[in-house]
Amino acid sequence: xxxxxxxxxxxxxxxxxxxxxxxxxxxxxxxxxxxxxxxxxxxxxxxxxxxxxxxxxxxxxxxxxxxxxxxxxxxxxxxxxxxxxxxxxxxxxxxxxxxxxxxxxxxxxxxxxxxxxxxxxxxxxxxxxxxxxxxxxxxxxxxxxxxxxxxxxxxxxxxxxxxxxxxxxxxxxxxxxxxxxxxxxxxxxxxxxxxxxxxxxxxxxxxxxxxxxxxxxxxxxxxxxxxxxxxxxxxxxxxxxxxxxxxxxxxxxxxxxxxxxxxxxxxxxxxxxxxxxxxxxxxxxxxxxxxxxxxxxxxxxxxxxxxxxxxxxxxxxxxxxxxxxxxxxxxx
Amino acid sequence: xxxxxxxxxxxxxxxxxxxxxxxxxxxxxxxxxxxxxxxxxxxxxxxxxxxxxxxxxxxxxxxxxxxxxxxxxxxxxxxxxxxxxxxxxxxxxxxxxxxxxxxxxxxxxxxxxxxxxxxxxxxxxxxxxxxxxxxxxxxxxxxxxxxxxxxxxxxxxxxxxxxxxxxxxxxxxxxxxxxxxxxxxxxxxxxxxxxxxxxxxxxxxxxxxxxxxxxxxxxxxxxxxxxxxxxxxxxxxxxxxxxxxxxxxxxxxxxxxxxxxxxxxxxxxxxxxxxxxxxxxxxxxxxxxxxxxxx
Numbered sequence: 001x002x003x004x005x006x007x008x009x010x011x012x013x014x015x016x017x018x019x020x021x022x023x024x025x026x027x028x029x030x031x032x033x034x035x036x037x038x039x040x041x042x043x044x045x046x047x048x049x050x051x052x053x054x055x056x057x058x059x060x061x062x063x064x065x066x067x068x069x070x071x072x073x074x075x076x077x078x079x080x081x082x083x084x085x086x087x088x089x090x091x092x093x094x095x096x097x098x099x100x101x102x103x104x105x106x107x108x109x110x111x112x113x114x115x116x117x118x119x120x121x122x123x124x125x126x127x128x129x130x131x132x133x134x135x136x137x138x139x140x141x142x143x144x145x146x147x148x149x150x151x152x153x154x155x156x157x158x159x160x161x162x163x164x165x166x167x168x169x170x171x172x173x174x175x176x177x178x179x180x181x182x183x184x185x186x187x188x189x190x191x192x193x194x195x196x197x198x199x200x201x202x203x204x205x206x207x208x209x210x211x212x213x214x215x216x217x218x219x220x221x222x223x224x225x226x227x228x229x230x231x232x233x234x235x236x237x238x239x240x241x242x243x244x245x246x247x248x249x250x251x252x253x254x255x256x257x258x259x260x261x262x263x264x265x266x267x268x269x270x271x272x273x274x275x276x277x278x279x280x281x282x283x284x285x286x287x288x289x290x291x292x293x294x295x296x297x298x299x300x301x302x303x304x305x306x307x308x309x310x311x312x313x314x315x316x317x318x319x320x321x322x323x324x325x326x327x328x329x330x331x332x
Numbered sequence: 333x334x335x336x337x338x339x340x341x342x343x344x345x346x347x348x349x350x351x352x353x354x355x356x357x358x359x360x361x362x363x364x365x366x367x368x369x370x371x372x373x374x375x376x377x378x379x380x381x382x383x384x385x386x387x388x389x390x391x392x393x394x395x396x397x398x399x400x401x402x403x404x405x406x407x408x409x410x411x412x413x414x415x416x417x418x419x420x421x422x423x424x425x426x427x428x429x430x431x432x433x434x435x436x437x438x439x440x441x442x443x444x445x446x447x448x449x450x451x452x453x454x455x456x457x458x459x460x461x462x463x464x465x466x467x468x469x470x471x472x473x474x475x476x477x478x479x480x481x482x483x484x485x486x487x488x489x490x491x492x493x494x495x496x497x498x499x500x501x502x503x504x505x506x507x508x509x510x511x512x513x514x515x516x517x518x519x520x521x522x523x524x525x526x527x528x529x530x531x532x533x534x535x536x537x538x539x540x541x542x543x544x545x546x547x548x549x550x551x552x553x554x555x556x557x558x559x560x561x562x563x564x565x566x567x568x569x570x571x572x573x574x575x576x577x578x579x580x581x582x583x584x585x586x587x588x589x590x591x592x593x594x595x596x597x598x599x600x601x602x603x604x605x606x607x608x609x610x611x612x613x614x615x616x617x618x619x620x621x622x623x624x625x626x627x
Binding site for chain 2: 031032035037039040041043044046047048050051053054055057058059060061062064065070120122123124125126127128129132133134135136137138139140141142143144145146147148149151152153154155156160161163166198202203206207209210212213215217219220221230233238255258259261262265266269270271272286289290293294299302303306307309310313
């Protein structure tokens with residue numbers, strides 16, 4: 001540090017400001033004014049520039065595309081469509097089906113995910129031998145590419161000779177007719193939710209752990225007066241104290257969960273189809289947007305669907321945050 | 333203390349009232365943690381088992397649980413498959429992840445520095461804008477972004493999966509938080525007194541002080557970029573320049589899927605990240621615990 005501190009003077013034997021009043025060259029003044037007034041904006045401009053081009057503009061433009069006919073296979077079919085795309089959406093069974101699937105998987109994936117993450121965080125929140133390595137260990141799923149892990153799970157949940165069915169047969173289920181996980185809504189939802197849970201439990205556990213470690217220790221001393229054991233400690237003290245982080249993870253999982261794409265895509269026996277099962281049993285909205293836009297080549301309709309998804313995410317995220325807030329407030 | 337207290341073992345009683353993080357783990361804690369770890373690692377382990385097996389071993393009941401000796405063979409099949417471009421895809425993934433990471437580190441540390449240490453009108457409002465952009469779901473603009481890339485002539489090129497990710501709101505936020513605490517104001521002031529310009533301060537005072545944060549953000553960015561699937565799929569599917577995730581989905585598509593081959597490819601595409609986790613696990617943990625958001 002002291003080295004870097006002394007470096008500038010050697011480069012600049014007579015700093016400008018010390019002789020500012022008399023003989024300061026105009027050029028240096030101009031340079032310093034520019035450095036003070038403009039350079040801060042230059043430093044933050046890359047973010048805003050790139051966001052304007054690749055973030056904001058597409059969002060606005062998406063609104064326009066949604067109101068137009070825009071097909072990749074037929075460039076001549078253009079022009080304003082008005083609200084036709086949105087009207088089509090309301091009567092589109094595939095959309096409502098995908099919405100139901102998205103919600104179903106979202107619930108199955110989020111509730112266990114956050115509860116188990118809480119338990120894991122509670123385990124990690126001790127004086128442990130090999131502290132760091134346990135934490136690194138629970139991040140294995142987080143760094144594993146979803147594409148890779150989903151393919152393993154796809155094999156795991158195979159109908160013939162799949163490991164899930166083998167485990168079930170050990171406890172006496174489906175020995176005669178093995179369960180076809182991809183055939184039904186409930187089983188495919190469970191399979192996909194398992195993948196999502198697996199991937200995100202460790203990550204959320206670390207978020208909870210970091211909040212748990214900032215709880216003042218004397219709070220626990222006070223609880224000893226009531227004779228609160230570890231379990232009561234967790235629910236009465238720890239969870240209410242980390243409530244902001246819990247709300248944060250709920251919102252985060254909502255935004256992520258309602259846009260679920262990778263797992264349903266690669267669970268398919270032929271991912272290129274993007275159909276989410278023979279009858280769309282597990283087709284999610286993000287997957288449907290991909291299919292409509294890049295398989296059916298109807299970009300206008302896909303854009304309308306993304307808007308619908310956005311509105312739904314907003315509503316659910318707000319409701320979730322509200323409910324979690326209420327729940328935590330009641331417990332305190 | 334209630335009536336039950338005296339019946340507790342002395343050690344147990346001493347633990348009541350102590351914060352959990354000061355309490356040592358007992359054998360049950362360690363047992364549970366081992367179970368958690370085993371479940372976390374199992375899919376990866378099993379990926380490797382199948383990637384090293386023959387077709388017969390893959391479909392045997394009860395399932396094989398020890399690796400076989402076919403990994404090299406399976407991998408060779410993956411690399412020589414026509415239309416999948418697997419070897420190229422690994423290189424492409426490296427290029428994309430490297431460029432995105434380098435640029436994110438540079439732009440985010442510059443902006444984070446400005447937001448943390450420089451005074452200029454509108455600073456706090458602009459920072460709020462940065463944070464708000466974090467909550468925008470990426471599905472929202474995806475169709476229009478595709479059309480935009482088409483107009484730029486970038487559809488189907490690596491540029492299209494690099495350009496939108498050159499700087500991230502999370503990175504700016506993270507760098508700002510770190511620089512606020514890690515770089516003392518007095519140090520910057522005294523450099524200013526000596527006439528140092530902003531970029532000089534960034535280069536010789538800020539950069540040396542934020543190396544740990546650069547490591548954390550770099551690792552998180554690299555992992556996230558490597559794993560990106562939906563956008564690269566839209567852009568690069570069917571081209572000769574897939575990223576490894578897109579190549580994996582090609583590998584798993586088709587009427588007759590050979591699992592040992594698919595998972596050999598999946599394993600190959602996972603190894604770089606496992607290496608990163610072993611080398612930089614500590615940093616990744618810290619990054620997430622310090623408030624890493626948005627995957």
